[in-house]
Amino acid sequence: MRLSDLKAKQTAIIRKVNRATDGQGTHSDMVASRLETLGFVAGTQIQVITKGIFGGDPILIQVGFTRFALRKSEAEKIEIEDGALA
Numbered sequence: 001m002r003l004s005d006l007k008a009k010q011t012a013i014i015r016k017v018n019r020a021t022d023g024q025g026t027h028s029d030m031v032a033s034r035l036e037t038l039g040f041v042a043g044t045q046i047q048v049i050t051k052g053i054f055g056g057d058p059i060l061i062q063v064g065f066t067r068f069a070l071r072k073s074e075a076e077k078i079e080i081e082d083g084a085l086a
Helices: 030-037
Strands: 011-017 045-051 059-063 066-070 078-080
Touching: 011 030
Parallel strands: none
Antiparallel strands: 011 045, 011 078, 045 059, 059 066
């Protein structure tokens, strides 16, 4: 399941951040690297605060005490654990 699939007020745990690879199998995804630097790492609890009105873009996410507005395409890079936590 992807972070972009969660609804507002749902909580989950990050499983991993998917990286795009170039033709030679090298991981060179700057967006994924930036997300990890900001705290989107495996085992971290996250919550979707709200989603944009038109198409759910952007998505307001809370990680710890910090909130981030992510594009839907960025949120699709983040795999979460299937079961949301209460």
